Amino acid sequence: MRAVLTAVSDRYEAGLVTAIERSRELVVARRCADLADLLAAASAGLARVALVSGELRELDRSALDHLARAGVAVVGVHGPADEVSETRLRQLGLDVVVAADADTEALEGACVAVLQTAAADAPVADADWVPGSAEAEPDGVGRAEGRVVAVWGPTGAPGRTTVAVTVAAELAASGTPTLLVDADTYGGCVAQTLSLLDEAPGLAAAVRAAEHGTLDVAALARLAPEVTPGLRVLTGLPTAERWPEIGAAALERVLTLARQVTAVTVVDCGFSLEDDEELSYDTLAPRRNAPTLTALSLADTVLAVGAGEPIGLQRLVRGLRALGALPCPDPVVVVNRVRAEAVGWHPERRIRDALQRFAGVRSPYLVPDDRSALDAALLSGRTLTEEAPGSPARLALAELAGSLAPAGDPVSRRERRARRRWVAGPV
Numbered sequence: 001m002r003a004v005l006t007a008v009s010d011r012y013e014a015g016l017v018t019a020i021e022r023s024r025e026l027v028v029a030r031r032c033a034d035l036a037d038l039l040a041a042a043s044a045g046l047a048r049v050a051l052v053s054g055e056l057r058e059l060d061r062s063a064l065d066h067l068a069r070a071g072v073a074v075v076g077v078h079g080p081a082d083e084v085s086e087t088r089l090r091q092l093g094l095d096v097v098v099a100a101d102a103d104t105e106a107l108e109g110a111c112v113a114v115l116q117t118a119a120a121d122a123p124v125a126d127a128d129w130v131p132g133s134a135e136a137e138p139d140g141v142g143r144a145e146g147r148v149v150a151v152w153g154p155t156g157a158p159g160r161t162t163v164a165v166t167v168a169a170e171l172a173a174s175g176t177p178t179l180l181v182d183a184d185t186y187g188g189c190v191a192q193t194l195s196l197l198d199e200a201p202g203l204a205a206a207v208r209a210a211e212h213g214t215l216d217v218a219a220l221a222r223l224a225p226e227v228t229p230g231l232r233v234l235t236g237l238p239t240a241e242r243w244p245e246i247g248a249a250a251l252e253r254v255l256t257l258a259r260q261v262t263a264v265t266v267v268d269c270g271f272s273l274e275d276d277e278e279l280s281y282d283t284l285a286p287r288r289n290a291p292t293l294t295a296l297s298l299a300d301t302v303l304a305v306g307a308g309e310p311i312g313l314q315r316l317v318r319g320l321r322a323l324g325a326l327p328c329p330d331p332v333v334v335v336n337r338v339r340a341e342a343v344g345w346h347p348e349r350r351i352r353d354a355l356q357r358f359a360g361v362r363s364p365y366l367v368p369d370d371r372s373a374l375d376a377a378l379l380s381g382r383t384l385t386e387e388a389p390g391s392p393a394r395l396a397l398a399e400l401a402g403s404l405a406p407a408g409d410p411v412s413r414r415e416r417r418a419r420r421r422w423v424a425g426p427v
């Protein structure tokens, strides 16, 4: 017998429970009154499957993520012939849904199906995970989805945003449709850097839509305006204290959708890699570093940006060690603001030697210190690509972007349709 939790609206509960009681395979473990009751029952391990109706208050991606982490697979329940409710359940990510008037056999089938799907989707054991395996895949082969590039760097403002913005702008300028996402929960400033309204809804609204199951291609296109041809931007939080709004599960949905509609998604991450969940022991509390950790874990490429001076390099070396312990690809190392004044003559050679010696890094990208070009770009609110195309910093970052451009990805027909809607979507 399979134990089942139910959390469905009063209208349908009696009928569903009666149908389950007729089953020889299913038994009701608990009739949950609301979402909190359901989450508590799931955390207590009362059942491995739950029947949840779309009308359940506050049912969103975070709640479903919590259920998944508790090992509970969810069957969505919609009103008979209620297409709106069915669509919403599917947008929330539920693959198996049934009508509230389903008979015993249909309910048994749905529970078996959702448990099989959950087993197939279960994450591979940590020991099976090989850092850098994404890079082992030959570029473009069998890859129908867009890539995610996470730009990370330690504390001390080494230039994460500069690298993220410029790389995204370069990719777009070279004909690769690109989405730039500001996911820095400690003070994202992509909006200011590009002179966009900092009260633009951006990522916070996209995440909210994802939480409520209403994020689709058109909504994402509306929230991510095109700032230069081929470059769309999801701006960050207007104020850093709103960080609890960016939930990991919803950000994952945003990035997953982005993969379907744009060739490259560049994510400007925060600096901290600490897992706040482990620190607090409270699995329901919002986690400030979760967006960074989520972006890193979904990334096909990680750029690790460090500052080209002694303290910055030391932080970078430590940061690379911390990155090595996370489930993300081996990073491409970028050292920014390289200058002789900070490290001595022949700064490139010294930095390469130090990184090779202390972190085993073989060929870092080096970006020269270029105060005048960066200041001019910030002052005009434009990208380096537009403002100072001949500047040394831009040329170095263009080379880096060139190495990230996807090489002739085969694009499926479904994806091409989605991308057309995205390109044509309202700005």
Ligand SMILES: Nc1ncnc2c1ncn2[C@@H]1O[C@H](COP(=O)(O)OP(=O)(O)OP(=O)(O)O)[C@@H](O)[C@H]1O
Residues within 6 Å of the ligand: 153, 155, 156, 157, 158, 159, 160, 161, 162, 163, 184, 187, 271, 336, 337, 338, 367, 368, 369, 370, 371, 374, 375, 378, 393
């Ligand atoms: N190559 C460079 N040459 C000169 N100045 C640079 C260079 N790269 C970045 N800067 C400047 O350094 C400052 C910090 O850069 P940026 O905002 O990109 O860093 P960050 O790592 O995103 O910082 P934060 O921790 O604030 O998010 C900015 O004023 C930027 O213009």
Ligand SMILES: [Mg+2]
Residues within 6 Å of the ligand: 160, 161, 162, 184, 187, 188, 189, 268
């Ligand atoms: Mg920044």
